[in-house]
Amino acid sequence: MKRRTTERKMTDKERKFLVELLACTPSKFKRWMEGAQNALVLWAASMLGMVLGWLILAWLIHLLVNLEVGMRSPYALGVVSLLAPVCGLYAICSSVQWVRNWPDPSEALRQDISGGKVLDETYNVIEAKRFKEPEHGGLIYFLRMDDDRVLVIYDHESIALEMEGENALSSSFEPRRELHIVRAPSTEYILEQEFSGEKLELSAPVDLTVPPDQWPEQESWCEIPWLELERRLGMPGF
Incomplete structure (x- = not known):
């Protein structure tokens, strides 16, 4: 199944989230x-x-x-x-x-709020890899779509677990075959994500060895080709 994208009216909950995000953005x-x-x-x-x-x-x-x-x-x-x-x-x-160089999303946030629209996107995920970042021990997932693009998603629950002294692998984050995303069009922020379908097989996390300024942005499309992720970002964990 190829990517499907539809535009719809923003819900009150989605608008409230963006308004609160704008209020927290430094002037x-x-x-x-x-x-x-x-x-x-x-x-x-x-x-x-x-x-x-x-x-x-x-x-x-x-x-x-x-x-x-x-x-x-x-x-x-x-x-x-x-x-x-x-x-x-x-x-x-x-x-x-x-x-x-400080990213300023305020103008894009205003455009999303005034536009009042969001994008419903559905993807077919064919593979997933996960990396373990060294700062907090959280997991970063790389999801390969059927068009070969790679989406980066940070598992914030795994970060919280590690900071509480628990195992990041006990996180409830569970990639599956189909991914539904609600995205704000101007900022491209993901407002909601939901997996469905068959569970994806996951290997042991790869240790992320590059410095933080070289980590991929969360909720973004990774520029590194799928087959080069381990070579360019880290080494298999032990």
């Missing part, structure tokens, strides 16, 4: 305020690192050639006067880039 002002705080922390940390590096270098110079270029030397004021603006510029540029 531009709050983002820039957090960026300013980040810049101050980064400036202080970079200054500390640079000063420590300078003191170590000054100690080595004093040890080797008996020349004082540290805090007690006449060079100290000039060095600090140079380091302060350099570290400040670095902190500002890094924080501005950080704020600009």
